[in-house]
Amino acid sequence: MVQLTRILRMACGNQNAANFLNEGKKIVGVALNYMDVVKARNVPVPSEPLVFLKPTSSYLQEGQPIVLPKVFTKVAYEVELGVVIGKHCKNVSKADAMSYVAGYCLALDLTAQCNLGAARAAGHPWTLGKGFDTSTPVSSFIPSDQVKDPHNLPLWLTVNGVVKQKGCTADLIFKVPDIISYVSKYMTLEPNDLILTGTPNGSDVFKSGDVIECGMAELAKLTFQVCGE
Ligand SMILES: O=C([O-])CC(=O)C(=O)O
Numbered sequence: 661m662v663q664l665t666r667i668l669r670m671a672c673g674n675q676n677a678a679n680f681l682n683e684g685k686k687i688v689g690v691a692l693n694y695m696d697v698v699k700a701r702n703v704p705v706p707s708e709p710l711v712f713l714k715p716t717s718s719y720l721q722e723g724q725p726i727v728l729p730k731v732f733t734k735v736a737y738e739v740e741l742g743v744v745i746g747k748h749c750k751n752v753s754k755a756d757a758m759s760y761v762a763g764y765c766l767a768l769d770l771t772a773q774c775n776l777g778a779a780r781a782a783g784h785p786w787t788l789g790k791g792f793d794t795s796t797p798v799s800s801f802i803p804s805d806q807v808k809d810p811h812n813l814p815l816w817l818t819v820n821g822v823v824k825q826k827g828c829t830a831d832l833i834f835k836v837p838d839i840i841s842y843v844s845k846y847m848t849l850e851p852n853d854l855i856l857t858g859t860p861n862g863s864d865v866f867k868s869g870d871v872i873e874c875g876m877a878e879l880a881k882l883t884f885q886v887c888g889e
């Protein structure tokens with residue numbers, strides 16, 4: 661019976677991952693993963709994925725406000741495709757990587773530019789600028805069988821009804837299997853871990869009182885109120 665339960669659990673990785681918000685152990689972010697961002701920022705095209713971590717305490721669900729920490733003067737929105745891992749994953753090839761994906765979500769990778777910019781210039785980590793509470797608003801879990809092609813998903817974001825970001829995951833520099841294979845060389849990806857694949861161009865600062873809306877194809881649409889601490 662125990663064995664049967666184990667087999668069933670392995671076969672139903674997707675169901676388990678539906679609870680990534682509560683069960684996930686880490687959030688792995690990829691920076692500068694769209695060519696239009698690289699061009700706009702006038703930085704070299706990354707030769708390998710630029711990887712950072714965010715704590716799971718930064719998750720936020722629709723219905724709760726984004727809370728801007730008073731220590732930060734400039735916080736920016738970044739709309740992104742999130743990838744939810746379904747199975748333990750270590751040293752996987754690009755060819756096998758997609759079999760470790762349970763599903764997806766729409767995500768925001770909120771970033772305190774004041775912290776990140778200063779930290780980068782000084783060669784310091786930018787953990788707090790990416791990891792503050794409410795810095796990772798997410799949609800509910802979208803099982804992989806509902807997503808025909810994760811590399812053809814339009815992404816958009818508006819602030820107070822004005823379009824600020826419009827992109828498509830077709831333009832990712834490192835695709836989902838590239839990222840999974842690369843990260844799994846270094847750290848084990850575990851069920852319910854989330855990968856943030858990077859944001860298309862147009863990311864900019866927002867403020868208390870703003871309303872942020874974003875969407876991903878016909879799969880997800882989110883609205884968040886912003887308030888101060
Ligand atoms: O905030 C940044 O500079 C990098 C980042 O997360 C992204 O490109 O998505």
Ligand SMILES: [Mg+2]
Pocket residue numbers: 689690691738740769856858859
């Ligand atoms: Mg990002």
